[in-house]
Every structure is written in structure tokens, then in C-alpha cells.
Amino acid sequence: MQRRHFLTRPPVMAAAAIAAPSLALAAPAILTPQSRILPRQGKGPRIVICGGGWGGMTAARYLRELMPTSEVVLLERNATFWSGPMSNKWLIDIVNTDFVNRDMLHPANKYGYTLLQTEVTGFERDQKLVRTSHGLIEYDFLILSGGIRNDYEAWFGNDQRAIEYTRTHFPNAYIPNQEMLSLKSKVKNFKGGTLVMTLPPPPHRCPPSPYERACLIAWHIKKNKIPGKILILDPKPKIAPISMGYQQAFEELYPDIITHVPNARVQEVDPFNKKIKTAAGEFKFDDAILMPPHQAADMVWQADLIGKDPATGKPTGWADMHNRLYHAKTDDRVYFVGDLMGAISPQFGHYPKSGHVANYIGKIVAKNIAQRVAGKEVTPLLPDNLCYMMVNGDPQEEISVKFEYEVDAASGNVIQHQIDMDVRTPDLVKEDFAWINSKFSDFLGV
Ligand SMILES: Cc1cc2nc3c(=O)[nH]c(=O)nc-3n(C[C@H](O)[C@H](O)[C@H](O)COP(=O)(O)OP(=O)(O)OC[C@H]3O[C@@H](n4cnc5c(N)ncnc54)[C@H](O)[C@@H]3O)c2cc1C
Incomplete structure (x- = not known):
């Protein structure tokens, strides 16, 4: 030696x-994926959160506040935070990039949690370990908050060439990633012709937002006198939610630009020849924003925690969870926050897959875990939901929808009340900006 x-x-x-x-x-x-990384700090429990979006960042902040001795580790693949809310307005420059794309280190340092930029690749739940591209991370409690995945397989099976071609040529920008930049440049460079938008079948991320996107792109087409039309292929029998408000916007503001086709469930997509076959007929397009069905993010599949339809035994596509306490039915150390959550009630199915609900559930789950760790009884809490949608760029006008929830005493089921604000007004624009600023302040600490 x-x-x-x-x-x-x-x-x-x-x-x-x-x-x-x-x-x-x-x-x-x-480091290899087998290395154990992030040795534990302190004596409190360690909560690992997978996915640092609206839900994950909220949970991280409130866990640290409610349990100052806890160690909170947030795992996120992106270097910066991209917001879905306001991103339609950003597409046509109503807000700038700094508004929707934010620093994540500031909230991590301010609230005292560890942020690791890494890809979550799987789990060893029997050993309470998360697998990441950097190595293995131990947890006492796990929160899955990875949002959604695009189920292109529903259209193309395992035809990876068609999936890749669709993703790269007709990006939908419904997941925070580089598609947001691609879609913005597509909209800016749109010279005319038919722009098709396929809407996913429910449940999907932010139900009113594809119609908002259609209105704002239509406004851009109108303002710049582009010889273009938008064809919305909607699997639903009618626009929903805020049905009347959107219908009036389409008819009064964009009668020559937007055509809404109901009952147009997608049957076949030929991205190479720009053709779509739906239950309401066949359509050709010059350009498109193609949204396949949505499902829970890959991480719920990797954790083997996807629900099964009791009648068919087929995967539901969403987390298999307790509808009032938000943990996995088969593993109460694992919680779900945000859009990947499973069904809540036989009356309405899923909570709206919105940033508002993800933020709300992030707080509730933090509270639930804190109560458990303190040995207290866990209080089952309900969220609410609120979404503002811009339909006119000049003057700026919005419509909105509110959802309230309560437990039905007779059945014990959660029930939903929906309040549509169909009349477009500039006042709702003011409320929208007050809403987003209060949310960003809540979990981004700005
Ligand atoms: C165009 C548009 C408009 C919208 N408008 C509104 C609105 O006005 N109001 C509203 O309330 N909601 C709106 N939403 C919906 C809102 O964006 C989502 O409901 C919300 O982001 C859900 O939060 P989440 O935490 O579940 O998912 P996300 O915010 O998407 O966060 C999930 C995070 O997990 C990360 N992740 C996923 N997998 C991995 C992995 N394997 N490893 C590491 N990280 C991973 C992702 O990168 C992402 O950052 C809109 C969405 C869109 C697309």
C-alpha cells in the first residue's frame, strides 16, 4: 500500500x-441510481414530495410550518417553475415570461426545505425508498404530486414514431415543460388555415382552459387579421363548464373564427397526413394543438397505486386513494396531491384538476400528516375551486366558475355545487390577477 x-x-x-x-x-x-443520497437531517420525520408544481410546493411550505422539526425534500425534474394558470394569457403576451416562469430556490430557502432537481424513476415502497436519477432517497411519508401524463397510447398504441411526431409537431403544452415555448412560437408564427384543437375526455386538467385558449388565439387571429380558423373537436355533448359564457364569446366575438364541434370523440389520428377521424366526422387540418386523454403522472403507475375499475378490472388511470384523507388505499404512508388524484364522489367524480384545488389539497395533506405525527385524530377537510377565464383581449374581459363542496348527511358522499359566471366583465380580470398573486405569494413566497 x-x-x-x-x-x-x-x-x-x-x-x-x-x-x-x-x-x-x-x-x-x-453516484449511481443505487447510491443512497441525502443522508437524513434532524430528528423529525422525513417527508419526500415528488413533483414541485402547484400542489407539491404548497405541501412543502405548509409541512415545514406545521412541523418545524420535520425534514422536507422536494424532488422536481424542471429547473424552474412553470405555471399552467395564466399560461394561455402568456401565449398571446398578456403577461410576460417572468410572470409564468419562476425561481424555485427562493421558496425552498425561505420555507426551509430541500429542493433536488432530479427525475423520479420509481419506488421501493416496502423499504420506503424513492428511486431517482441521482440515487435512492429514504422517506417516512411520501407525497406524489407529479400532475398528469398525456395518454398518447390511447390513440397510437405502442407506435412510438406517431407519438413522437405528434408530441413534437402538435404540442399541447398542458404539462409544464419546453412545449410551452414551442406552442407560443407556433401561435406567433401562425399564418392562417385551419387550426384544430382536440379536447380530452373528462376527467382532464383544467376543464375550462382549452376554451379560454381557443378564445385568446382567436383574439390574436382577429387582431392581426390572420386568415385563420379554429376548430374545437370536443368529446362532450356541450361546452362545460361556463357553457353559456363561452358560447356567447364564440358567437359574439369570434363568429367567423371559432367552430365548436360537440360529440367529437377522437377515433383515429393521422399526424403525418394531418387528418383526424372523430365520432362527429372526419377533419383535415393545417396545424393543430393535439390533446390526447389525460391520466395520472407516470409516478403513480411506477408506485403501482393506480385504481382499478371495480366492474371491468381495468386501470382507472388515476390514483387509488381514500376520498377524504387523500392517502393511498393500500399504503397510508403515501399521499396524493393535485391533478393525479382519483375520484372523490359518485355525484361528480373528480375534483376539478386545477391549480386552485392542488394548492388547497397541498395544505390539507400537510395538516393531515402533521396531525398524524402529533398522534392526533385527522380531520377530513374539503377544498373549494375557483377558475377565471379570459375570453376577450380588448377590452380584457373574463368569465369564471366556482365549485363548492359539502358532505351529504344522508349518503355521506361529497357533493358539488357549481356556480357559473357567464357574463364577461373587466372586474373578473381584476379578481383573476388578485387570485393568482395571492396563490403565488402562498407557495412561491413572492
Ligand atoms: C393552459 C392551462 C391553463 C390553466 N388555467 C388554470 C386556472 O386558471 N386556474 C387553475 O386553478 N388551474 C389552471 N390550470 C391547471 C393547473 O395548471 C393544474 O391543475 C395544476 O398545475 C396542478 O398542480 P399539480 O401540482 O398537480 O401539477 P403540476 O403543477 O403540473 O406539477 C407537477 C410537477 O411534477 C413534476 N414531475 C412530474 N413527474 C416527475 C418526475 N418523474 N420526476 C420529477 N418531477 C416530476 C413536473 O415537472 C411538475 O413540475 C391550467 C392549466 C393549463 C395547462
Whole structure:
């Protein structure tokens, strides 16, 4: 050992090596996916949160506040936060990029949680470990908050060429990633022709937002006198929610631009020849925003926690969870927050897959975990929901929808009340900006 040591060390390095032998001799610490990373800190429980969007960042803040001795680790694949809310307005420059794209280190440092930019790749739940592209991370409680995945397989099976072509040529930007930039440049460079938008079947992320997107792109077409039309292929029998408000916007503001086709469930997509077959007929397009069905993010599938339809035994596509306490039915150490959550009630199915609900459930789950750790009884809490949608760019006018929830005393089921604000007004624009600023302040700490 001594001899080899001596021989491998060049004489000029000797002094430095003696002073700091580890610097001169130690091999770099190469991490593999099997390495255990992030040794535990402190004595409190460790909660690992997978996905740092609206829900995950909220849960991180409130866990640290409610349990100051806890260690909270947030795992997020993106370097920065991209907001879905306001992103339609950003597409046509009503807000700038700094508004929807934010720093994530500021809230992590302000609230005192660890943020690791990494890809979650799987779980070993029997050992309470998360697998990531950087290595294995231990947890006491796990929160899955990875949002949604695009189920292109529903259209193309395992035809990866068609999936890749669709994703890269007709991006829908419903997941926070580089597609948002691609879609913005598509809208800016749109020279005319028929732009098709396919809407996913319910449940899907932010039900009113595809219609808002159609209105704002139509406004851009109208303002810039582009010879273009928008064809909305909607699987639902009618526009929903805010049915009347959107219908009036389409008819009064964009009668020559927007055509809404109901009952147009997609049957076949040929992205190479720009053709779509639906239950309401066949359509050709010049350009498109193609939204396949939505499902819970890959991480819920990797955790083997996707629900099964009791009648058919087929995967529901969404988390298999307790509808009032938000943990997995088969593993109460694992919680779900945000759009990947499963059904809540036989009356309305899923909570609206919105940033508002993700933020609300993030707080509720933080409270639930804090109560459990303190040995207290867990209070089952309900969220509410609120969405503002811009339908006119000049003057700026919005419509909105509110959902309230309560427990029905007779059946014990959660029931939903929906309040549509169909009359478009500038006042709702003011309320919308007050809403988003209060939410960003809540979980981004700005
Ligand atoms: C165009 C548009 C308009 C919208 N408008 C509104 C609105 O006005 N009001 C409203 O309330 N909601 C709106 N929404 C919906 C809102 O964006 C979502 O409901 C909300 O983001 C859900 O929060 P979440 O935390 O579940 O998911 P997200 O915010 O998507 O966060 C999930 C995070 O998990 C990360 N992630 C996923 N998988 C992995 C992995 N394997 N490893 C590491 N990280 C991973 C993702 O990168 C992402 O950052 C809109 C959405 C869109 C697309």
C-alpha cells in the first residue's frame, strides 16, 4: 500500500497531498441510481414530495410550518417553475415570461426545505425508498404530486414514431415543460388555415382552459387579421363548464373564427397526413394543438397505486386513494396531491384538476400528516375551486366558475355545487390577477 501510494503520487504534489490528502487521492464520488443520497437531517420525520408544481410546493411550505422539526425534500425534474394558470394569457403576451416562469430556490430557502432537481424513476415502497436519477432517497411519508401524463397510447398504441411526431409537431403544452415555448412560437408564427384543437375526455386538467385558449388565439387571429380558423373537436355533448359564457364569446366575438364541434370523440389520428377521424366526422387540418386523454403522472403507475375499475378490472388511470384523507388505499404512508388524484364522489367524480384545488389539497395533506405525527385524530377537510377565464383581449374581459363542496348527511358522499359566471366583465380580470398573486405569494413566497 505504502509503495503504491508513493509511486502514484508525483513528487511536486507531495506537499499539497500531505496537507490535504483527500483532495489529492480521493476518487470523485460517482453516484449511481443505487447510491443512497441525502443522508437524513434532524430528528423529525422525513417527508419526500415528488413533483414541485402547484400542489407539491404548497405541501412543502405548509409541512415545514406545521412541523418545524420535520425534514422536507422536494424532488422536481424542471429547473424552474412553470405555471399552467395564466399560461394561455402568456401565449398571446398578456403577461410576460417572468410572470409564468419562476425561481424555485427562493421558496425552498425561505420555507426551509430541500429542493433536488432530479427525475423520479420509481419506488421501493416496502423499504420506503424513492428511486431517482441521482440515487435512492429514504422517506417516512411520501407525497406524489407529479400532475398528469398525456395518454398518447390511447390513440397510437405502442407506435412510438406517431407519438413522437405528434408530441413534437402538435404540442399541447398542458404539462409544464419546453412545449410551452414551442406552442407560443407556433401561435406567433401562425399564418392562417385551419387550426384544430382536440379536447380530452373528462376527467382532464383544467376543464375550462382549452376554451379560454381557443378564445385568446382567436383574439390574436382577429387582431392581426390572420386568415385563420379554429376548430374545437370536443368529446362532450356541450361546452362545460361556463357553457353559456363561452358560447356567447364564440358567437359574439369570434363568429367567423371559432367552430365548436360537440360529440367529437377522437377515433383515429393521422399526424403525418394531418387528418383526424372523430365520432362527429372526419377533419383535415393545417396545424393543430393535439390533446390526447389525460391520466395520472407516470409516478403513480411506477408506485403501482393506480385504481382499478371495480366492474371491468381495468386501470382507472388515476390514483387509488381514500376520498377524504387523500392517502393511498393500500399504503397510508403515501399521499396524493393535485391533478393525479382519483375520484372523490359518485355525484361528480373528480375534483376539478386545477391549480386552485392542488394548492388547497397541498395544505390539507400537510395538516393531515402533521396531525398524524402529533398522534392526533385527522380531520377530513374539503377544498373549494375557483377558475377565471379570459375570453376577450380588448377590452380584457373574463368569465369564471366556482365549485363548492359539502358532505351529504344522508349518503355521506361529497357533493358539488357549481356556480357559473357567464357574463364577461373587466372586474373578473381584476379578481383573476388578485387570485393568482395571492396563490403565488402562498407557495412561491413572492
Ligand atoms: C393552459 C392551462 C391553463 C390553466 N388555467 C388554470 C386556472 O386558471 N386556474 C387553475 O386553478 N388551474 C389552471 N390550470 C391547471 C393547473 O395548471 C393544474 O391543475 C395544476 O398545475 C396542478 O398542480 P399539480 O401540482 O398537480 O401539477 P403540476 O403543477 O403540473 O406539477 C407537477 C410537477 O411534477 C413534476 N414531475 C412530474 N413527474 C416527475 C418526475 N418523474 N420526476 C420529477 N418531477 C416530476 C413536473 O415537472 C411538475 O413540475 C391550467 C392549466 C393549463 C395547462
